[in-house]
Amino acid sequence: MADDLDVIIIGGGVVGCATLFELTNNGYKCLLLDKNKDVLSEASSGNSGMLHTGFDAELHSIELYCIKMCQKKVFPLLKNLGLPYKQIGATMVAWTQQQKVKLDGVYKGSIEKGIDEIFQLSASDVYQREGHLNSGLVGGLWIPKETVLDPWLFPLALLQHSIDGIGMVKTGCEVFGFSHLNNNSCELQTSHGPITAKAVVNCSGLHGDLVDKMAGCQSYSIYPRKGQFTVYGKNTAHLINSSILPVPTEKTKGVIVFKTVYGNVIVGPTAEETESRSVPPDIDSVITRRLFTHTKKTVPELSQYLPLGHYTGLRPATQYKDYQIKAYRDRNWISVGGIRSTGLSGCLGIASMVKSELCTSLNTEPSYGPVTSIDQMEWSFKGNNSVQMNQNVYDFTHPITKYGTQYRSAL
Ligand SMILES: Cc1cc2nc3c(=O)[nH]c(=O)nc-3n(C[C@H](O)[C@H](O)[C@H](O)COP(=O)(O)OP(=O)(O)OC[C@H]3O[C@@H](n4cnc5c(N)ncnc54)[C@H](O)[C@@H]3O)c2cc1C
Structure with a gap:
């Protein structure tokens, strides 16, 4: 393995791949x-595969900053790489007067945050757009820039583009120790032996606090939050035109009825606190029933279809709502933690923040010049379980890709 590394990134989730x-x-x-x-x-x-606009991120938060930066970069990049996405928009709906008051708050808050592509809808406007929604709505919001994409292909293409250049990836390699060396570099103890670099970026998601701790840096704790989904076939795609969002709460965006980039309709995610960091968490039949009730209340006709299946995911939540991004100059360590529920939407903004911290806080210089062009990725699905991307084959790890491609001819 190379011994002249500038940076080691711990963690190959969406945040690590974007970094x-x-x-x-x-x-x-x-x-x-x-x-x-x-x-x-x-x-x-285990996420929903949505690029959110930041309507529920807090004003002046790092999360909002990263989402907005990502919004600027992500669409040209998806086009350049030749990856699937659909800007189908989202309709946020209120079923009670109390929710309508909150909905007005989301509208005002979004305008204040500079998310100006958001529009108020009357109940009849909503029904004109979404004719299969249940009766009883009192109002809605239209957020046209909410987008669905393949949440696995996108970060994978970022990783593949990197390894086609000067990036390297080692999987099956656990980091369990850290030393800061006298020559101002870092050494990681790993299951493949010691590896040194000028700096380390910790993007280890659900284990972020434990990995920070091994470097003597700890500013947050992970409190995993589970989400569960029910997946329907593409024969239900006609039932919604956009993602149907409930009014968000302090803690969660709530259960969404959305259509993936492949046309499957999905209902979820829920939000339950859990102690286990094991992924994926079990499918809970009580929650499955709760999702069914939500489906029946929101899009009654959808509940008459048999689901294809269910999946779960685990959010790396912390005691804080905002992302936890911090540079430790004395250890050449950058911690990128608590990327709870918008990691896909904010990843390019997060990566850009890491780059600035590396230059300004850690004074780490790159060994090479910048890359000037991002070429179209050559990719094609191989059978029902994998994709060939340039010279490499990767097995699916995301249910949205699995369901979207496995049933492509059947439905
Ligand atoms: C139910 C649900 C719905 C969501 N919906 C959306 C959505 O629609 N849009 C959106 O933007 N976001 C969504 N999110 C959030 C998004 O999925 C997360 O923010 C994002 O996946 C976090 O990525 P990460 O890279 O920080 O962590 P991870 O994906 O967990 O990656 C961390 C990696 O670090 C590795 N690692 C950990 N410890 C070590 C170690 N010691 N040594 C080596 N490797 C290590 C792990 O193996 C893992 O691969 C959702 C999340 C969930 C769970």
Whole structure:
């Protein structure tokens, strides 16, 4: 393994892949390590696959900053890489007067946050757009920029682009120790032996606090939050035109009825606190019934279809609502933690923040010059379980890709 590394990135979730992409594009020689056999197999393998606009992120938060930066970069990048996405928009709906008051608050808050593509709808406007919604609505919001994409192909393409250049990836490699060396570099103890670099970026998601602790840096704790989904076939795609969002609460965006980039309709995610960090968490039949009730109340006709299946995911939540991104100059360590429920939506912004921290707080210079062009990715699905991307074959780890491609001819 290379001994002249600029940066080691711990963790191959969406945040680590985006960080690898940003740093290698800026000339940093990087190695990404992941303890699992496949990258993208923890928090990033159980999300909803939506690029959110930040309507529920707090004003002046790091999360909002990263989402907005990502929004600017992500669409040209998806086009350049040739990856699937659909800007189908979202309709946020209120069923009670109390929810309508909150909905008005979301509208005002979004305008204040600079999310100006958000529009108020009367109940009849909503029904004109979404004719299969249950009766009884009192109002809605239209957020046209909410987008669905393949949440696995996108970070995978970022990783593949990086390793086609100066990036390297080692999977099945667990990091369990850290030393700061006298020559101002870092040494990681790993299951593949010691590895040194000028700096380390910790993107280890559900284990972020434990990995920070091994470097003597700890500013947050992970409190995993589970989410469960029910997946329907593409024969239900006509039932909704956009993602149907409930009015969000302090803690969660709530259960969404959305259509994936492949046309499956999905209902979820729920939000339950859990102590286990094991991924994926079990499917809970009580929650399955709760999702069914939500489906019946929101899009009654959808509840008449038999679901294809269910899946779960685990959010790396902390005691804080905001992302926890912090540089430890005395250890050449950057911690990127608590990327709870918008990691996909904010990843390119997060990666850009990491790059600035590396330059300004850690004074780490890249060994190479920047990459000037991002070429179209050559990719095609192989059978029902994998994708070939340039010279590499990767097995699916995300249910949205699995359901979307396995049933492509059947439905
Ligand atoms: C139910 C649910 C719905 C969501 N919906 C959305 C959505 O629609 N849109 C959106 O933007 N976001 C969504 N999210 C959030 C998003 O999925 C997360 O923010 C994101 O996946 C976090 O990525 P990560 O890279 O920080 O963590 P992970 O994906 O968990 O990656 C961390 C990696 O670090 C590795 N690792 C950990 N410890 C070590 C170690 N010691 N040595 C080596 N490797 C290590 C792990 O193996 C793992 O691969 C959702 C999340 C969930 C659970």
